[in-house]
Amino acid sequence: MERICDVTDESLKALVEESKNAGPDTGVCPVEASLKIATEALKNSCGKGVMCRDGLRQVYLILADIVNGRGKADDYELLDEILGVIVECADCDLSYTAAFTIQNLMHENQSDFEEHIKRKSCKNLICVGCHTVHINAALCKGSGECIKACPAGAIKGGEGLFSVIDQAKCTKCNICIDKCPNGAIKGAGFIKPQGPTEPGPVGSFGAAAGGRRRRRGG
Ligand code: SF4
Ligand code: SF4
Incomplete structure (x- = not known):
């Protein structure tokens, strides 16, 4: 040709x-x-x-x-x-x-x-519209590293509190995942973890509850 x-x-x-x-x-x-x-x-x-x-x-x-x-x-x-x-x-x-x-x-x-x-699910947890990022409140020790690292100001927390991500602000950049010294931050595809939407005292959210997962939109 x-x-x-x-x-x-x-x-x-x-x-x-x-x-x-x-x-x-x-x-x-x-x-x-x-x-x-x-x-x-x-x-x-x-x-x-x-x-x-x-x-x-x-x-x-x-x-x-x-x-x-x-x-x-x-x-x-x-x-x-x-x-x-x-x-x-x-x-x-x-x-x-x-x-x-x-x-x-x-x-x-x-x-x-x-x-x-x-x-709407990316197995590599990369595509912006096909994954979300979550903090397991049961693993969070409230170090605040993620709050400092988040370029979108999407993480709420404070001294003595576990942190939570405001999904409406999160740009899915994944930067916070590597910043957590406790491995508390993970991406999720179709199956979403269930957890608190507001910060609370460290240790007040049980491991069992932190591990519950629900379907997208469920
Ligand atoms: S994925 Fe990016 S925008 Fe979302 S909470 Fe983590 S650092 Fe912030
Ligand atoms: S999620 Fe990790 S980095 Fe963020 S406050 Fe909790 S322990 Fe610290």
């Missing part, structure tokens, strides 16, 4: 390489990796090819919705169809490489994509 341009991009190649490690529990989410590839390809598109300009834009918009927890029931099939057309008719190496890689990621990780779309 004759290409109308031969834009190559080192950062796209690096993302394609990184995506080879993607999987449901590998620390590299295939859906997020796909969005990064679509974003990078669009950023470097010269805009001359319709597949690159319009096709990849559609792919980007659908992936962005999925990552942000707004995936719709037929998104997997729609994405697969659009990517198939781009792979078949690509005018340039940039759009071909991006579409081919994303379609491969989808086919190799179909159940993970569907988990994001249907249950």
Whole structure:
């Protein structure tokens, strides 16, 4: 096939390489990796090819919705169809490489994509709209490290109190998870832990209660 341009991009190649490690529990989410590839390809598109300009834009918009927890029931099939057309008719190496890689990621990780779309759940606990972050009040010793570290000011607490995360303010950046010296902060996918919504005295929330889990929205 004759290409109308031969834009190559080192950062796209690096993302394609990184995506080879993607999987449901590998620390590299295939859906997020796909969005990064679509974003990078669009950023470097010269805009001359319709597949690159319009096709990849559609792919980007659908992936962005999925990552942000707004995936719709037929998104997997729609994405697969659009990517198939781009792979078949690509005018340039940039759009071909991006579409081919994303379609491969989808086919190799179909159940993970569907988990994001249907249950708004990211197994790697990375995608912003497909996971939440919680403090186990039974494990929290009130050190306040997480409160200092949170860039969104989303954690409430105080001296002698266990901390809680205000889910409306949390941006799911995951920074606080590594800051807790007691391992009290964890991400959650479809199944959410049940816990207090306001700080309380350290030790007043039982381990059994802290460990209860409920379904999303339950
Ligand atoms: S995940 Fe980020 S925004 Fe949310 S509470 Fe933790 S540090 Fe704050
Ligand atoms: S959740 Fe961890 S870091 Fe935050 S106050 Fe409790 S013990 Fe400290």
